[in-house]
Amino acid sequence: MxxxxxxxxxxxxxxxxxxSTSTTHQSSARIKxxxxxxxxxxxxxxxxxxxxxxDEPNLPPSQPSIRARVWKLLLHVDHLDSADYLRLVDKGPSGVSTKIKNDTFRTLATDTDFKGKVREDMLIRLLEAFVWRSQEKALEMEGGLDFSYVQGMNVLSAPFLYTLPTQVEAFACFSTFIETSCPQYVQRDLRGVHRGLELLDKCLEVADPELYAHLRSKSLSAELYAFPSALTLCACTPPLDQVLKLWDFLLAFGVHLNILCVIAQLLMMRQELMESPSPMKLLRIFPPLQANSIIGITLALAKDLPEDLYKELVRHPVSG
Structure with a gap:
């Protein structure tokens, strides 16, 4: 096509x-x-x-792209509260403001398209508002998960601010995504990220025992080479247009698949890794993302995993 x-x-x-133009008004008025x-x-x-x-490169800034509309539907974001977002922004710096500003200036710093569209103050506002919102919700609900600002959250917010046409929409999608798709990844101890890295080692051992053994022989575990890719759902690896395509897939089918996306990248550089006496030199900076190839390999990997291991993979971003 x-x-x-x-x-x-x-x-x-x-x-x-x-x-049907004759029924447009009637259909659009019907509650879904x-x-x-x-x-x-x-x-x-x-x-x-x-x-x-x-991709829709020539859209006016205020017009929502297909990607923006798909992301909102997949996240079930159908209500926007501009007044509440402005109220949260008006609260000003939070208790973790310094931590936020230590990270926001370097968010996707080498991507000129991102820098041309998303200013640092936009990142700061969204993240500060999320912290204030989380504090208010914590007071209302006892015993729930603890949300604040943690390492990597600046990068996780970036695709939403880049893709959604307004900050209010970006905030709504980002907040929903964090709280429902990967809450364990943004706890203070990053427990979901560390669990994901443990599972990456297990899945790699199943998928490619020889490559797994080679990396382990060099004392390389996923914690050492895959932490940034797990923490940011691969958003730390350029180019941004490929990050967005990969996120289309993750939002559609589940954040848990990012662990297999990282393994797919390892398999795409397998020969170089196997031949290298120091594979960590290759793994410090992953090659540019190739979303379609990564997705194809990821789907094949998912089919071959033992059922129990795949269930663990599905659970790890959302439950302890």
């Missing part, structure tokens, strides 16, 4: 009412049921996998 045909398919799913949204999400997931979300 051409990009135009793919775009038309996405718009058909996102705007089911547009297929959970069944409607679930069906839309299933169709979008299938299309993300088979065709990929097309």
């Amino acid at each position: 051409s990009d135009r045909q793919i775009k038309a398919r996405f718009l058909e799913i996102l705007n089911p009412s547009s297929t 049921t959970s069944s409607d949204i679930s069906d839309q999400a299933k169709r979008l997931r299938r299309l993300v996998l088979t065709a990929g979300i097309p």
